[in-house]
Structures are given as structure tokens and as C-alpha cells.
Amino acid sequence: MSDTAAMLRLELADKIGSVGWRKALDLVPRERFLGDAVYRPDKTRDDLWTPVRRADTTADEWLALAYTNETWVTQVDGVLAEDATGAVVGSPSSSSTVPRLVIRMLEAAEIDEGDKVLEIGTGTGYSTSLMCQRLGNNAVTSIEYDPMVAARARDAISDAGYAPMLVVGDGLCGYAERAPYDRLIATCSVRTIPRAWPEQVRAGGTITTPMSGWMSEGSFVHLTVAGGGTASGRFLRDSLYFMTARPHLPPPRPPLVRGVGDPRETHVDPSILRGTGLWVAQLAAPDAQISWGENATFLVDASAGSRAEVQSDSAGGWTVRQHGPVRLWDGIEKAIDIWQGAGQPHQSGFGLTVTPERQWVWLGDPDGPSWDLPA
Template structure:
């Protein structure tokens, strides 16, 4: 009979082969991912997107659990604050913590250009798997990780300790960073943010980097990689990967009430509204122009809503051809989004990597092409 440890080692080797990262291969082969899934995970109910079925290690058996752990897949570990091992049955809700695809974790670490001899601040410990990969490669003394959710943090600490690592683990608001061990060579966020928190800026050394997925209220995403300058600012182009994680809880949009459509000032739209649903970069660009807006779609409608001001816009097909937009409230939401999209189209519709981000004490702004090109301020 093959020992469990031998089986797990073979599966780790296969996972490392699949991920194909020379720099992180040894860590992938060494870190036992099954420890970081705890005693249960959630599996999505294919019949309904917000239903989650607990899968328990004790019920599926060792072989299936190891196979599950070493599949290159994301396993949800918490739904709306309820850990999978605490679920009494099928859960309805939204994921609030997970063990992300190992290949995606490694892409994040590679994008941050982390290497031996550097110190790292990780925002979002999660299950602790990425934390342990860094401990294995860099040494545990080089890794500091902070987690907001106390229960998630306790679970991660247990798994990281069982795996044999003792990094600096902090329970707190990752958006404030952790100044006690600053300055860091690299800061990486394993949660998506709407803007770059200023506290991160002074905790990274000159020439160091901040690597963070960004996601706004429309759902547009971009992957930021910034280098700190000697004047305390940071700047860099977005990366080619459209990589993102769960959004930091304080950066989530407010609840969206039902919206009445079809009233307000009417005009013809100069763009096809379906571009916001069909093109990820277009959604990102529209979001730059209207960062306070949430977007939704009906059968033949695109709806924009600003909860804070009550401004709204909706588009419908015009029987004569094209689209009619109705706008109501103090801000003409479609006007703002449309203007930005026309600038983007004139520039040749570049991917997010054709844009960059500059962060100073006074403002954060996204620019197209180069820092002197068209730009849009991110929310304060």
C-alpha cells in the first residue's frame, strides 16, 4: 500500500509540472496544499451560481481529498463568513475566502518579481498557501502576512505552523499594511483593491514594488505593478495578465437598490452599449470615467447607477437603429463613460497594459499611453 505522504509528494510533483515555473518549482514540490484546505471546502452547485455544497475531508476519503487539493483549481473555504467545516448544509451566498488556483498564485508571485534575499509584505493571508510558498523560497523571516478576518487568520496560522513555517502573521486591516517590519522590498496584495492605500506607499523602500490586482465597482479589472520613486510617489504600467482576487471588504460597492429605467433626458448613444458586457477593457475604461458607478444588464438594457447621488442611465435599442440612452440625476453617467470610451477607441482600443497608474500623496490617476496622455483620477 502506498503511503499518504508518498501519494501527496507525487501529486505535488505533478502540480509543479503543470504550473511550469522554474523559480517556484521547489516551493510547489515542498508545500503540502492539502493542509491549507482545512477539513472542508465548498463546491459550487452547477444548477445555481450562489449555492455552495460543503465537501468534507472525512467523508470523501484520503485519495479524493488529495486529488482535490492538487487539482489546479480554486476551492472556496468561506461563504459570507461561514467556514466550510462549520456549514450545516448547502449554503446560499457569496465567497468571502478561498484557496486560489496554484497557477494563479504563482503568476502573482512571478509578476511581483520576488526573489531570494528580499522581504515581502503580503496583504491577505487567506488560507496561508501563498505565504508558505514564499517562506519555502525566501525563508520565513523574510515574510510578513496580514489577514483581516480573525477566523480565516487563525485557520491559516494553524496550517502554516503544521507545514513547518513561522513567518510574521498579523491579524488586522491589510489596507493599513504593517509598519513594524517596514521597509519591505515587495508588497503584494492577494485581494483586489479599488485604489492603492497610501499606507502601503511609505512601507515599501525606494526602488521596491507594489503588485496589486485592481477592481472597481463596475467590475472592471487591471493588474498594477508599481515602482516606488525617491520622492515617495509610485508609477508603472498595468500588466498583461487580467488577474484579480476577491475584493478587499472595505473596497466593495454599496448595496444596489432596484432601478427604474426609461426616464430622464433622452438622446442617441454614440457607442454600442453591448461593448461594456462583451469587452473587459471597455468596461475598465468606462469605470475610469465613472468610478462611483455600478453596472448591470437586462435583456436589452445596459444600466448605470450611482448610489451616492441617485444618478442613473440606461440604454435600449432604438427601433430605427442604434440605441437610446436615458439619463437622470445630477451626473450624466453615460456622457462620462461614452467620452472615455471614444478616447480609447481613437487610441486603437489598447488592452489595460496600454495604460499606467501614478500614485502621489495628492492623487492617483490612470493614464493612457504615457503619463502625459489622457488621464482619469481614481476615487480618493
Template structure:
């Protein structure tokens, strides 16, 4: 029967072929930490529009282990319902998962985590990424905050069973954890709409924040921000096409069912398909940060949850018409930003950067003096 140890070595080989694990200490962590010990006996996998529970005893041990050690994200909770408790497929949105190992390692490698660092992890999840950090840094140097009490308790069991005793905190990770400060690095395994000021306050000078910036259109950008002695954090986006679930306090508020309002109409200057592009959607989200994106079949709709403003597109001959209603002209905002991006040559996310202070947060194109958009604070 295939063993967990051999599958860990295979996983390390796979990640190394991707250009990861160039630091032997991280390879050692992947080979040592048993991912199967951080998953209970059931996970969810997608099945159409639902999430289907997959049980260890039904698959058999060998197939289960091969599944666990694939470079895949395994969903463990949907809308707060644990896979272990699910009697059948569930609709809804994932609210916790075991992140694919390549992304776990990408975060710590991008964060430039080194021996001797004290790290604050936002989002303990199953505890697997916490154990990876513990193996490299030692338990006393790892602080991990989990918002969900049930997930935190399960992760603690997993970690202790694996022989690790990091500092585990139940609470709002957006507040950080002052008792462990000052940190050399903050690593977030959830996405945020804006950088919480507490993360800045709890970093030492020269410390870093590695996170994904996301929003209610669910666009995403991975970035490492370095803090200077003046209290300003800045950095460029890495360009990886990866995403995390939004931190629960930053999640989208409930929105009524979209009903199109005629409003005012005009021809668009560009096709809505531009928002299918990874960076195009990111730019649109910067321009309309409180709007959600709804796919309508023929086109798209933008609905602003703060004001009720909406914009929706429909085919019009060889082009598109947009209808806009409410105090915000959402499509105008998005179109202006997309035109600016196109005029710069439609570069990928590595051309974008971000500057964060206690009072202001901006994403800029090219350099800090170039076109920029303020994040909600």
C-alpha cells in the same frame, strides 16, 4: 493511492508548461508546500447561483487530493460563512478562497520577489501563498496581514502545522504593518480601488507593489508599481485576465434594488456589449468609479452609489437608447472614455499604466502625458 507529493510535482509540471516556475526556487516551493494542509475538510464549489459544500470524507482521499491540486480557486467562505459550517448550498458572494496556484505564482513572479527580500502580504487567506513565500524567503522575512479574525486564526494553525512561523497580523491590510517596514515588496491577494498611501510609506526606495486595481463594476487590472526615490510609484498593467475579491474596506456599499427612472433619453454612440470586453469594462469603471453595473436582460444599467444617478440602456431598432437620471450623466462619462480608447485602437490593458503619489493616483493610456483618469482617493 495518489500521494500529495506526486500531485505537487504534477502541479509544478503543469505550471511550468504555462511558462511559469522558470526560477527553480519557486518550483521548489510548489513541490514542497502541501496545498491540502491549507484547506479544511470542506470547500465550496459553484452550483448554479449557489455555492455547494464539497466534503473530503464524501469524496474519498484520492479524489479530494486530485481536486485540491487542480489549478483551481476553491472558495472557503461565502458572505462570512465558512464551508466547514455549511449544512447545504448557500447563495451569496465569496469572501475568502484558496487562490488558484498559477495566480499565486504569477503574483510573486510579477513582483520579482527574490532571495533576501522582506515582503508584506495583504490577505493571508488560508495561508498557502504565505507558505510559498516562507519557503523561498524564510519565515522572518514574511509579514502577512488578514482582516478576518477567524480566517487569521485558521491560517495560523495551518502555517504552524506546516512548520512555518511568519509574522502574522490581524487587522486592516490597507494600513499595512509599520513594525516590519521598510519592505522590498507588497503583494496583495485582494483587489483595491486605489493604492493605500501606507503601502507607499512602508516601502524602501526601489520597492514594489503588486496588486489588482478593481472597483464597483468588478473590472480588474493586474499591475506592478515600482517606487522611485521621489516617492512616486508607477508601472504598466500586465494584461492578465485575472481578478481578486475586493479588500473588505473597499467593498461596494449596500445598494437598493434597481428601479429604472426615465430621466432624459438619447441614442447611444456604441452598444453596451462593449462592456463585455475585459478592457472595455475596465475603461468604463475608470470613467465612473463609484457606479455599479447591473445586467438587465436586454441591456445594462449603471447606478452610482454616491449620488443615486443612474443610466440604463434598451434596444432601439438597430441600435440602443440610454436613459439617464440624477446629477451625473454616467453613460456620457463612460461613452467619452470608451471613444477615447477606441480612437487609440482599442488596445489591451498592457497599453495602460498608472502613476501613484501620496496625493494623486491616475491611470493613463499610452504614456503619463496621454489620456488619464483619476482613481478615488
């Protein structure tokens, strides 16, 4: 390994400032996990990605890119950056997450020496290797859904000198062959906690995962497993974005149609649907997708065929039109009222309980107001 790479790793470790993960950051070479190319986002279009190839940069330029504390996209809609023949239009489907966030995830999961860990989403293999460096190869099992991403990660992990248990498969099913685990950590967002996860973690162990619903508002939860497929815990202060597990992505959104439905006044200003406010709305209407147009907010539940449109009126208030069997805005109004009545707490004021029968998010404490997550 070059002196330049070692120096950049030290600088990155200094910036992140983690005590428990400092040695791993010093020793694991992130540049090996970027492969031969990464995607650079276009400055004018969110869906346009241009490959940056290692062969087209100097060694120092590539190392500087690797040790910049930012996320590098490595796959867009199934096309690896090294396989792209030019700019690609689409959405990221795999990436090397910003190292500071990787370490924050590992710290939040309370991973320590002696723990046996199941990682959901191998990705590039960088976080997998950090855990191998600290815990040892035999303590780490990592599962990746995408065969191309998994093969790329396997090569990089092996090249870096590590040998965890690597599995190609559906991480939502966990990996029962090596259960029980002390810690389960996910590097992809889920809509609900898969039933297999608490079943494969020992009582007293933890599940730490990003969560994201169909309104695309994310959260970060840390659960303690109680046995019998149950777990409970609180949402954390951090705001995280991770790619959603593919089976948990929303269906295609139907076209927007304006002016449909029965009108009535609403006292809820739709501009509050940002940040935690949007997350609360997502709890109340978990099957709905949201979009904004000129002077209007739209909600569509494709499965139920329900719609809502909220628009400001000439008197300075707001009018909602709703159509379909599920009155989307009615539920959102009620949830926003409860949240505002509690002082508009951050997500960390909420918790989640998981049982084999149901999952629900609660406000304040487990006996407080609650919303069921979709089955």
C-alpha cells in the same frame, strides 16, 4: 507526507512550469491549507455552495482535490466550509486560489531570494508558505483582516512547518512595524492603492496587486515605488479575479427604475462594455454600478443619486436616458471614444501613477489621456 502527495506536488509543479518557485511547489503541502472542508459550487446557481468534507472522502480523493489546479472556496459570507451544516447561499469571502495564479502573482511581483515581503491577505496561508519556503520565515510578513480566516491559516502554516510574522488587522493600513519592505503583494483586489502601501515600501521596491472597481471589472498592476508615498507602473497582460478587500466593496445597489431621465441619441453601442471596454467605462464612472436587462444597460451611482439607461432604438441606434447630478453616460462616451481612437488597447496599454494627493490611470504614457481614481 505520503508518496501520493509528493507525486501530486511534482505533477502540479510540472504543469505550472515555474523555475524560481519549483522547489517551493515541490515541498509545500497544499492539502494542509484546505482545512477539513471546502465548498463546491452548484452547477445551476452561482450563489449556492455545498461543503465537501475531508472526512467524507478517501485520502486519495482529498489529495486529488487539493492538487487539481483550481480555486477552492473555503469561506462564504463569513461561514467557513467546516462550520457549514449544509449548502450555503452567498458570495465567497475566502479561498485557496488556483496554484497557477498564485505563482503568476509571485512571479509578477519579481520576488527573489533576499527580498523582504509584505503580503496583504493571508487567506489559507498557502502562498505565505510558498514564500517562507523560498525566502525564509523572517522575510515574510502577512496580514489578514478576518480573525477566523487568520486563525485557520496560522494553524495550517504552523502545521506545515513555517513561522512567518502573521498579523490580524486591516491590510489596507499595511504593517509599519516591519517596514520598509522590498515587495508588497496583495491577494485581494483594491479599488485604489491605499496610501500606506507606497509609504511602507522602499524606493525602488514594488507593489503588485489586483484592482477591481464597482463595475466588477478587474486588472493587475505592478508599480515601482519612487519614495515620498509615490509610485508608478503599468497594468499587466494577465486577467485576474481576486476577492475585493471588504472596505472597497460597493454599497448596496438601489432598485432599477426604467424610463427615468432626459433622452438623447448616443453613438456608443453599450455592447462594447465587455472586457477592457467595461474597464474603461469603469474609469470614467468609478462610483457607478452596472447591470444588464432585456435590451437595456443600466448604470446607477448610489452616492450621487445618478442613473443612466441605454437602450437600442427602432432605427438601429441607441438612446440614453440620464438622471441626476452626474451624467454617467457622458463620461463613458468620452472615455470610450478616446480608447477607440487609440486602437482599443488592452489594459496593458495603460499605466497608473500614485501620489499622496491623487491617483490616476493614464493611456499610453503618463502625459496621455487620464482618469482619476476615486479618493
